[in-house]
Amino acid sequence: MNHLGTNFYEAVSVILFGIGFMNLLLQNNLIKKFIGLNIMDTAVYLFLAAKGYIWGRVAPILTDGIVDASYYVNPIPAGLVLTGIVVSVSVTAFSLALVQRLYMHYGTLNMDEIMKISREEEGE
Amino acid sequence: MEHINWIHNIPFFSIFLAMLCGIITALVKNGRLAFKIHSIMVFIIFVMSVILLISVVKNNEIFTFMMGHFPAPWGNELRAGPLEALMAVTFSIVMLLTVSGGSEFIFKDVVPEKQPLYFIMLNALFGAMLALVYTNDIFTAYVFIEINTIASCALIMAKGTPQSMVGTTHYLVISLLGSGLFLLGVCILYSITGHLLFPQMKEAILEIIKTEQYRLPLLVVTGFMFIGIAIKSALFPFHSMLPGAYHSAIPTSSGILSGLVLKSYIILGIKLIYCVFSAEVMHTLKITEVLFVFGLAGMVMGSVYAMRERKMKRMLAYSSVAQIGYIYMGIGMGSRVGMTAACFHILAHAITKTLLFLCCGSFVEDSGGKEKIYHMRGAALRNPLAGIGYTVGALSMIGIPLLAGFISKIYFATASVYSSGKMAAVLIILGVSMVLNALYFLPSVIAIWTPEKGVEMKPVSSVSPLFAVSIVGFILLNFVLGVCYRPITRIIQMSIELLAQ
Amino acid sequence: MGEKKSFWKHLKAWVDGEEVILDADKYIVSRSVKEKKNWGGRYSMENIKGNKKLYGFLSVAISVLFIGIMLSVVNDLPEFGNPSNPANNEVMERYLESGIEETGAINFVAGMILDYRAFDTFGESNVLFLAVMCVVLLLKKDKNNYSEKEEAENWEDDYFDENEKRPILKVGGKLLAPLIILYGIYVILNGHLSPGGGFSGGTIIGAGLILYASAYGQKKMQTFFTFRTFTLICVACLLTYCACKSYSFFTGANHVGYEIPKGIPGNILSSGFILPLNICVGLIVACTMYGFYALFTKGDI
Numbered sequence: 059m060n061h062l063g064t065n066f067y068e069a070v071s072v073i074l075f076g077i078g079f080m081n082l083l084l085q086n087n088l089i090k091k092f093i094g095l096n097i098m099d100t101a102v103y104l105f106l107a108a109k110g111y112i113w114g115r116v117a118p119i120l121t122d123g124i125v126d127a128s129y130y131v132n133p134i135p136a137g138l139v140l141t142g143i144v145v146s147v148s149v150t151a152f153s154l155a156l157v158q159r160l161y162m163h164y165g166t167l168n169m170d171e172i173m174k175i176s177r178e179e180e181g182e
Numbered sequence: 183m184e185h186i187n188w189i190h191n192i193p194f195f196s197i198f199l200a201m202l203c204g205i206i207t208a209l210v211k212n213g214r215l216a217f218k219i220h221s222i223m224v225f226i227i228f229v230m231s232v233i234l235l236i237s238v239v240k241n242n243e244i245f246t247f248m249m250g251h252f253p254a255p256w257g258n259e260l261r262a263g264p265l266e267a268l269m270a271v272t273f274s275i276v277m278l279l280t281v282s283g284g285s286e287f288i289f290k291d292v293v294p295e296k297q298p299l300y301f302i303m304l305n306a307l308f309g310a311m312l313a314l315v316y317t318n319d320i321f322t323a324y325v326f327i328e329i330n331t332i333a334s335c336a337l338i339m340a341k342g343t344p345q346s347m348v349g350t351t352h353y354l355v356i357s358l359l360g361s362g363l364f365l366l367g368v369c370i371l372y373s374i375t376g377h378l379l380f381p382q383m384k385e386a387i388l389e390i391i392k393t394e395q396y397r398l399p400l401l402v403v404t405g406f407m408f409i410g411i412a413i414k415s416a417l418f419p420f421h422s423m424l425p426g427a428y429h430s431a432i433p434t435s436s437g438i439l440s441g442l443v444l445k446s447y448i449i450l451g452i453k454l455i456y457c458v459f460s461a462e463v464m465h466t467l468k469i470t471e472v473l474f475v476f477g478l479a480g481m482v483m484g485s486v487y488a489m490r491e492r493k494m495k496r497m498l499a500y501s502s503v504a505q506i507g508y509i510y511m512g513i514g515m516g517s518r519v520g521m522t523a524a525c526f527h528i529l530a531h532a533i534t535k536t537l538l539f540l541c542c543g544s545f546v547e548d549s550g551g552k553e554k555i556y557h558m559r560g561a562a563l564r565n566p567l568a569g570i571g572y573t574v575g576a577l578s579m580i581g582i583p584l585l586a587g588f589i590s591k592i593y594f595a596t597a598s599v600y601s602s603g604k605m606a607a608v609l610i611i612l613g614v615s616m617v618l619n620a621l622y623f624l625p626s627v628i629a630i631w632t633p634e635k636g637v638e639m640k641p642v643s644s645v646s647p648l649f650a651v652s653i654v655g656f657i658l659l660n661f662v663l664g665v666c667y668r669p670i671t672r673i674i675q676m677s678i679e680l681l682a683q
Numbered sequence: 684m685g686e687k688k689s690f691w692k693h694l695k696a697w698v699d700g701e702e703v704i705l706d707a708d709k710y711i712v713s714r715s716v717k718e719k720k721n722w723g724g725r726y727s728m729e730n731i732k733g734n735k736k737l738y739g740f741l742s743v744a745i746s747v748l749f750i751g752i753m754l755s756v757v758n759d760l761p762e763f764g765n766p767s768n769p770a771n772n773e774v775m776e777r778y779l780e781s782g783i784e785e786t787g788a789i790n791f792v793a794g795m796i797l798d799y800r801a802f803d804t805f806g807e808s809n810v811l812f813l814a815v816m817c818v819v820l821l822l823k824k825d826k827n828n829y830s831e832k833e834e835a836e837n838w839e840d841d842y843f844d845e846n847e848k849r850p851i852l853k854v855g856g857k858l859l860a861p862l863i864i865l866y867g868i869y870v871i872l873n874g875h876l877s878p879g880g881g882f883s884g885g886t887i888i889g890a891g892l893i894l895y896a897s898a899y900g901q902k903k904m905q906t907f908f909t910f911r912t913f914t915l916i917c918v919a920c921l922l923t924y925c926a927c928k929s930y931s932f933f934t935g936a937n938h939v940g941y942e943i944p945k946g947i948p949g950n951i952l953s954s955g956f957i958l959p960l961n962i963c964v965g966l967i968v969a970c971t972m973y974g975f976y977a978l979f980t981k982g983d984i
Binding site for chain 1: 754756
């Protein structure tokens with residue numbers, strides 16, 4: 059099997075996932091870290107959306123009254139992506155709220171510095 | 183109208199009742215009322231789960247429950263057998279005892295107007311854990327994993343101190359990484375099997391193994407999903423989120439997170455092993471071996487970290503890492519006996535670690551917020567009940583006979599005999615780990631019973647009755663599991679045989 | 684021998700429950716010196732630069748390794764767009780061929796997420812609800828989360844909201860917000876007939892509310908949208924959702940009568956529970972989106 063040439067959507071999505079992961083590991087700034095996480099999520103949705111497509115078929119909404127499974131693309135990945143997007147929105151909102159609280163107390167967004175200051179405070 | 187089998191509805195009722203209480207609590211303005219709603223809900227679920235457990239054990243059955251009008255490959259499904267029912271019973275009883283025993287911590291540490299929100303999170307967390315235990319659909323599992331993540335992060339940061347925010351951020355980033363990997367695994371698995379429900383996936387996977395097509399994707403997917411679950415349940419190299427989070431959270435939250443939330447992911451993992459990948463496939467893909475090695479490493483390293491720690495809660499957090507290592511070692515043995523030991527250890531650890539966290543929280547409160555073991559000298563004399571609880575918990579973790587921890591260690595040792603080539607490793611590491619456990623738990627026990635020189639220790643007059651009841655309940659449970667363990671292990675063995683069919 | 688003695692001393696100190704570090708005085712002195720240091724950005728970078736390089740290298744290596752493994756997996760995955768892939772099986776066929784009779788929805792995706800796999804979607808709306816409650820838990824003003832500076836800024840914002848002219852924004856907001864909200868309502872109500880549904884429509888309505896709030900200030904929003912209304916709408920919608928789905932799950936699983944008319948596919952009033960569920964989800968999402976905005980800017984709704 060050699061589908062790398064045809065599966066370029068999937069290939070791009072896994073590269074994006076890797077970029078997001080790298081961002082998560084390398085960035086010190088918390089907001090950039092969470093952007094990395096978002097890139098990872100989006101990459102997974104691209105992957106899923108690509109898996110649902112079938113050549114030459116149309117979106118899964120009844121058109122011209124045709125009830126035939128070989129006329130529409132696969133609706134399942136679309137539903138999964140929808141669920142996934144909502145989850146990722148919620149998680150992003152939660153993490154940004156956390157970042158806001160952290161910034162209010164520590165005055166910085168740098169994770170290393172925050173860890174250090176908090177360790178100092180704890181040590182007393 | 184046909185006859186309705188009410189008992190088969192129990193899993194569905196439990197999940198929806200917990201979620202419903204979570205939603206209704208948003209209208210409540212008073213923390214105490216929210217606490218009452220929560221306790222009543224958990225108690226009802228406890229009773230229902232006991233009925234379910236008795237019924238499934240009596241009929242020796244495992245049943246699926248259709249969520250909606252559409253049968254298996256089209257609609258969602260729940261699935262309940264003895265293992266699921268046993269876990270639901272354990273989760274509800276531990277939840278009930280922990281939250282009622284730790285309610286004083288909640289009312290003290292959380293700002294009054296936000297206490298109902300804390301209980302929303304507890305209810306939702308409980309519902310999500312039940313859903314993870316009962317689910318028979320991998321995407322439902324993913325959605326409820328996310329609910330679990332959000333709710334457990336909320337429990338950590340409910341205290342509102344900057345430290346708890348830092349702990350939450352750490353916990354959130356690492357658990358999101360875990361769920362991201364799990365989601366990626368789900369997507370690839372869907373694209374090679376075409377199904378989302380466990381039984382259909384299992385058939386497709388057996389087909390893949392036979393035809394050798396998509397062999398590499400299957401291996402990588404299995405790896406990703408189990409790495410995801412391992413990250414979520416804090417297996418050794420991924421444990422870094424635990425100490426900060428547990429240290430800065432309210433003791434009640436730490437107890438629930440360490441005793442129950444980590445376990446719910448492990449149970450999902452066990453269900454995946456048997457119902458999706460099947461034990462043989464796991465064995466041919468060598469995933470169990472990897473889990474076994476990391477489990478062994480976790481057992482030693484968790485204890486080593488715990489020894490170096492001078493703060494009690496952080497020590498308990500590292501001890502959780504070691505105990506999670508035990509469970510993964512049992513799973514990694516790849517035999518049913520090993521799995522039985524692992525499941526028993528899940529129960530033993532759930533009741534013991536929550537007890538330890540509650541007692542530890544009470545010591546910290548008595549000593550005026552100081553957290554080092556050094557500052558807790560004589561704490562047990564001030565609060566004898568918590569002292570006894572801590573002692574029993576610590577002895578159980580070390581593995582003293584008559585207590586739950588001893589039985590699980592016996593089972594691990596017995597299980598090692600059945601898995602060829604792993605016996606020596608298991609026995610040696612088990613011995614080393616027990617010595618290490620003793621090395622860090624005994625000093626803390628001695629410390630809390632030795633009075634500080636020149637300071638007179640007076641017992642604290644006010645121990646809240648709920649706290650007393652829950653500590654006594656946990657101690658009794660520990661002895662029950664340690665003495666009459668036969669029926670429980672029989673249920674676990676039976677359920678694993680049913681699952682593996 | 685000396686080493687052993689010190690080990691025993693360690694152990695004894697430990698069993699006594701004392702500090703493990705023996706020469707604690709020195710330790711305390713050195714720590715107090717450390718505390719005087721300024722934890723500025725430069726210090727931390729200089730101190731761990733060596734490690735930083737290794738760390739960076741390792742992270743890049745792990746990511747590249749990951750991409751490599753995944754590319755080889757993608758190489759082995761089913762071909763893109765091929766109708767005979769494993770994912771295109773009987774599950775999808777039934778969703779597409781019997782979807783209209785069984786759910787009454789013309790939009791197959793809506794039928795799938797709100798009827799066939801409704802349990803997932805129930806979990807998903809709970810995730811949204813929990814997230815907004817978490818944000819409330821984090822950002823709503825209380826004694827742990829209060830700074831005078833922010834209070835002053837909020838006061839300034841209110842002052843500008845009242846006294847500034849902002850003609851373009853205000854006129855634009857007045858004209859556009861109702862249109863946007865109307866469009867959102869259209870998307871929600873046609874969720875089972877056309878692309879869209881509760882989530883997308885709710886987001887659009889939320890955007891309209893945010894536009895209005897940023898043009899006229901949150902004081903004005905609070906005349907009709909307070910925290911109380913917010914919770915009431917969310918809870919009412921979720922309870923409706925929960926009730927509808929419990930009814931449908933219970934009747935479905937126990938094979939007892941299910942008396943919800945499907946209507947004629949293609950009409951607005953059709954497809955059983957899907958329309959009310961879409962409305963519930965839409966309201967929750969709209970409230971949530973506006974709630975996020977309000978909590979992030981002001982710390983209150």
